[in-house]
Amino acid sequence: MIVLFLLIAAVFVGLHWYVWRRLVRDTTARGSAPRRIGTVALVVLPGLTLLAVRDDLPGIPFRLEGVVDWPGFLWLAVFLYVVLALVAGEAVRPLLLRALARRDVKRAEPVTAPPRTGAAPAPADDAPAPALLARRVFVSRVVGGSAAAVALGTVGYGTAGLLRGPQIKRLTVPLAKLPRSAHGFRIAVVSDIHLSPLLGRDFAQHVVDTINSTQPDLIAVVGDLVDGSVENLSTAVAPLAQLRARHGSYFVTGNHEYFHDARRWVGVVRDLGLHPLENARTELPGFDLAGxxxxxxxxxxxxxxxxxxxxxxxxxxxxxxxxxxxxxxxEAVRHGVDLQLSGHTHGGQLWPGNLLFGLTNPTVAGLDRYGDTQLYVSRGAGAWGPPVRVGAPSDITVIELASGQA
Known part of the structure; x- marks a missing residue:
């Protein structure tokens, strides 16, 4: 673990040095105010990121954690896309330099001078010509400015999309064993709400209102409801008491519940009117629901x-x-499950995260089949870490079960 930590720290520091070099050193004059400001920013922002990734910061009231978390996590997302854009810019940089050099040669006036007898040779000058230095600075500013603009635009768009709330997806899933009487049964699936100092009560209320607007027969909350303790988030989760479905609302734990006393959170969820399924099953009209x-x-x-x-x-x-x-x-296949409903992956949340999640998860998002078992993975309603989604918009999915006998 120590070796892994040191490796991650070295990569984190090294990439920030690379960003500083390309965005600050290569584009500003030594000792200038822009260079000083850029250097300070590239020390402070990663420091805020390191603080943000810790839950329940010691000595900081929970309501003020957002003051650290917002800039810290947003910088993490901006940093990701700045690095990707700068790396892509490395291929463009030499092309721009050559194009500018050819332009300067064409603009230069030819100079002819009569030979002078006994003239001394011109002194050698190994330093780059002023024109070359000017071209390098210009190209650095173009590439760096473009990278910064792409990163800020991408993160801004992804943040606005998340704060607008999850989209409603509708999907019909046929189940061979489902009786005709249960044909059309609708399950609203929501996962990974991740209530926290960033996404609080207002966000929870929006999610609840969106779910209720679909008028489902059953609501399934598939884990990672919170990123914090009961003491800090009891107010934020309160809107879940307003969930309404003909056959009730059900809940299973996610990995993040176990970071914050899952047993207490299960009790809170039960008090809000949801039914926790802790390795349990209930019989509903037409099918068994297990968790x-x-x-x-x-x-x-x-x-x-x-x-x-x-x-x-x-x-x-x-x-x-x-x-x-x-x-x-x-395990679901071995136990003859017809449909498994999951979350956890966020659909990757930040592209190209979907490629990384695909290395460790059988399905990153959507519906797949494994033998006789179908697996649906929701992209989730909220976000962990950066309150940003790129290439993986948040969702609440209404699954309509279809009977093979209908």
């Missing part, structure tokens, strides 16, 4: 127990499983 604890709970003796949740059920009945992480799909 398992998140795999993170294994470290506390509260991990998923598929035998307890699914072991003694009637295999002739259709089954829907709530499980936060899609990686448990193999």
């Amino acid at each position: 398992v604890n998140d795999v993170r709970g294994e470290s506390e003796g509260q991990g998923p127990d598929f035998a307890r949740a699914l072991g003694d059920r009637d295999p002739a009945r259709a089954s829907v499983l709530l499980a936060h992480q899609p990686i448990v799909i193999d």
Whole structure:
């Protein structure tokens, strides 16, 4: 772990040095005010990022944590896209320099002078010509400015999209065992709300209002509801008491609940009127609804127990499983689950995060089939870390179950 930490720290520092070099050193004069300001910013902002990634900052009231978290996490997102844009700019930089050099040659007037007898040779000058230095600074400013503009525009767009709230997706999923009487049963699936100092009560209220507007038969909250303690977020989660569905609202834990006393959060959720499914199952008209604890709970003796949740059920009945992480799909297949509903991946949240999540998850977003089991992975409603989504808009999915007998 120490070696991994040191490696991550070295990469973090090295990339910030690269950004400083390209955005500040190469574009400003030594000792100038812009260079001093840029240098200070590239020390302070990563420092705020390191503070932001810690939950419950010591000595800072929870309501003030957002003052650190907003700039710290936003810089993390801007930093990602600045680095990507600057790396792409490395290919453009020599092309621009050559184009400018050819332009300057064409503009130069030819100078002819009669030969002078005994004239001394021109002194050698190994230093770059002033014109070359000017071209380098100009190209650095063009590439650096473009990279900064792309990064700021991307993050601004992604932040505005998240704060507008999740989109409603609708999807029909056929289940062979579902009886005709349950055809058209609608489940509103929401995951990864991640209430925190950044996304508080107002965001929770918007999510609740969006879910209720779909008038579902059942609501499934598939983990990672919070990023904080009960003491700090009890007010933020209060709107969940307004969730309305004909067959109720159900909840399973995500990995983030176990960072903040999952047992207490399960109690809070129950008091709000949701039904926690802790390795448990309930029979609904037409199918069984089961839920398992998140795999993170294994470290506390509260991990998923598929035998307890699914072991003694009637295999002739259709089954829907709530499980936060899609990686448990193999267990769902072994236990004959027809449909697993998951979250956790955020759909990658920040492109190209979807490519990284694809290395560790069977499905990053959307509907897939594994044997006789279908897996649907929601991109989630909120965000962890940077309150930004790029290439992975947040969603609430209304899944309509279709009977093969209909």
